Amino acid sequence: MSTASVAGAVQESFASKTPLRIIGRGGWLEAGRPVRAERTLSLREESGVTSYVPADLTITVRAGTSLSEIAATAREQNQWLPLDPYGSPEGTIGATIATASAGPLSSNFGLARDLVLGLEFVNGRGEAVRAGGKVVKNVAGFDLSRLLTGSWGSLGAITEVTLRLYALPAVDRSFVINLNGPEKQITSLLRTLSTVPINPFAFQLVSASISRALGLSEEPIGIMRFGGPSAAVNAQAAALAQVASTHEIDLKAWPRLRELETGAHTSLRISSLPQRIVATASRILGDDVNGVYTSIDPRRGVIRVVVVPSDNADSSSELAAGVVQSDSSDLVFEKLPAELWPIVSASVVSDFLSQRIKRAYDPHNILNPGILGDLN
Template sequence: MLEPRDAADLAELVADAAASGRKLELRGGGTKADFGAPREAEIVSLAGLTGVVDYDPAELVLTVRTGTLLSDVQALVAGEGQMLAFEPWGDEGATIGGTMAAGVAGSRRVTAGSARDHLLGLTAVSGRGEVFVAGAKVVKNVTGYDLPKLMAGSWGRIGAMAELTVKVLPHPREVVTLAARGLSPVAAHAAMACALGSNAEVSAAAALSDGTVLLRVAGFAPSVEARCAALPGLLAAHCGLEPLEDAAPLWQQAMTGAGLKGAVHWDVHLPPRAAPALIAALPEGADWAMDWGGGRVWVCSDAEDDAVRQIAAGLGGEARLIAAPAAMRARVSAFQPRAKGVAALEARVRRAFDPKGVFVTGRFAEDADADALSA
C-alpha cells in the first residue's frame, strides 16, 4: 500500500504509475472498498493526509486535508455551533475526502443541497501526476470551469483530492421531528409532498416500511414551535402527527438504509412521485426506506438479479448497487448503465484528466469504455 505524505508526494506516486502503466486505487478510510466489482489494483491510502489547513467560522469556510476523519470534521464545526449542511454520513473511519468523492449526502439534501453544492475548492492530482487547484474559498470568486462539482461524486476516477474547501452553515438552535404512523407508501408520499411544499419549511422528510413518516423542523425555537403547531392542520387530510423524542435511529435508517433486511442493497434515485409505484413493484420480501421526500429509496432483498434496476429505469429513475456478494458485484455494474452518448462523454472527461488510465481499475463497468478511447 502506498501512503503519500502530502500533495507533492502523491503527485510523484501517480506520475510513476502513469510512466510504468500501473493501476492505482485511491482509498480514504476504506469504508466503501466493497462498492463496485472485485478488482486488483495498487492501493494509495490518503489516510495520512490529515489536518485542518484553515477554518474561519465567521466566514463559514473550512479547508481540510482529505484524509481527515469525517467524524473529526463534524466535531470541529459542531464545536463552533456549525455543521456540514448536506448531512454527510459514513461508517467508522470514513474520511471527508472519501465522503466527498462518493457524493454522500443525508436527509437534509432535499432542502440544503448535495455534497457538490458545498464543495468550494480543492487541490488535487490528475492522472498525469500534475497538481492542480480549482475553485476558491468564496463562491463569488469561482470562475471558469467548476471542477469541484465534477470531482464530487467522481469516486476517484479523474483525480486524487489532497485538500478541499467546504462551506459550512450555522447549526439550527432547535430540531424537532414529527411522526405519523401506519401510512401506506402512497399516503406517505402524499403527506411528505404536502409537508415539503407547505410554508412550514420542513427540512427533511422520510418514510419507513412499517408505515412511519418522519418530518424534521429546524431553526430558532419560536419559529420551530410555530411551524410544529401549524403542521398538524396542514396535513389533517393526510395523517395525524405527534412529536418524536428519540428520532435519531429512525432517521439513520431512512438516511442510510441501515437495518434493512437483505444481502443485496440498492440505492434508487427517481422522481419522488414514482416512489410508491417502485415499492409496489418490488419483489416479494424486499425491504425499503424512503428519504428525500421519496427521491431516494433504499431497497434491500436477497435476490441477486437486477430486477430493482429495471423497475427504477421504467419509472424514470436509476439504481446503484451498494452492497452484494462478490459474484453479483462482478456481474452487475455498480452504476446504472448510461445511454451510449452520455457514456462516451463521461469516458472522454475521465480520459482528459487521466490519459494513461492510471485510475481505471476495473471497479466500474464503464472503465472498459475508457480504455477504448485514444489518449
C-alpha cells in the same frame, strides 16, 4: 502523507502504467463496479484541518479527515456541515465528495457539490491541481470541483477540500408521522403535507423494515426534522400536527437511519418527479420485504433501496436482481453484487465526452480503472 507524496505515488504508477485503487478508510470498497488495480493508494493519513475561518463559514480539510472530526471541529464554533451521507460518520470527506454521497439533509441544504467551494487533487499524470477557492463568492473559471465531485476517483485523487458551513440551529427537533391507513388516505396526507407552510431540514418516508430497525414502529412512517429559531420550529411543528398524527423522537434516529446500510450488498436510487413519487409512495412502502430497506425523499423525488444480508431473504443475487427491474434511465446504482454489474449497468462512461475527459485527466487509465465501467 502530503500532496507531494500522493503525487509521487501517482507519478510512479503513471510511468509504469500500473493501475491504482484510490481509497479513503475502505468503508465503501464494495461500491461501484469492480476495480482492476494492482496497487492501492490510501488517503487515510491525509487528515486534519488546514484552515478554518468561522467568520466566513468556511473550513479546509485534508481528504482523509472523517466527517465526525469535521462535525466536532465546527461544533466548537456553533457551526456544522449539513452533509449526511449514508454510512458511517467515520467515512472520509474525500470519499464522500468523490462519490457525491448525500443524505436526507440534501433536500434542504443541497448535494455534496453545493457544499464544496474548492478542492485540490492529483490527476493521472501525478500533477497537483487546485480548483475553486476558499471563499463563498469565488466562481471564476471552469468548475473543476463539480467535475471531480462524483467522479469516483477516476479523474484524480482528491487531497484537500474547502467546504461551506452553516450556523448550528438554535433548536433541532424531529417527529414521526403516522402513515397507517389505506393507500388513498396516505397519498392524500402526503399531498396535503406538500401544501403545509413548513420547510423541514429533512423529510423521509421509510418502509416498515426501517421503522422496525430503528425501533420506532411496526409500520411505514414519515420522519421529519425541523431546525432554526425556537419560535419558527415550534410553529412548523404545530402546523404539522394540524394535518398529521405525530410524536417527537430523538435526533439520534437520523444517524441510525444512515448507518442501516452498513454491510449492504446492494444500494440504488430511483428518481422521478416528486408528484409521481408521492402518488406511488404508499404502495411502494407497503411492500415489506425482509432484507430490503426502502426510503423516499418526497421533496427530491428520490427512492432509495438497500438490500442487506438476511437469513430469511432470497439469495443476494436473486433479491438484488428483483429490486433493479425498473427503467434503467431512472436508476443510479451504488452497490451491486459483482455479477450483476455487466447485466444492469456495464458502464456510464462509454460516451464520447466522458472518454475525452477521462483521457485528459488520466491518459493511462490508472486511477480506479473500471469503477464507472469500461471506456469503450
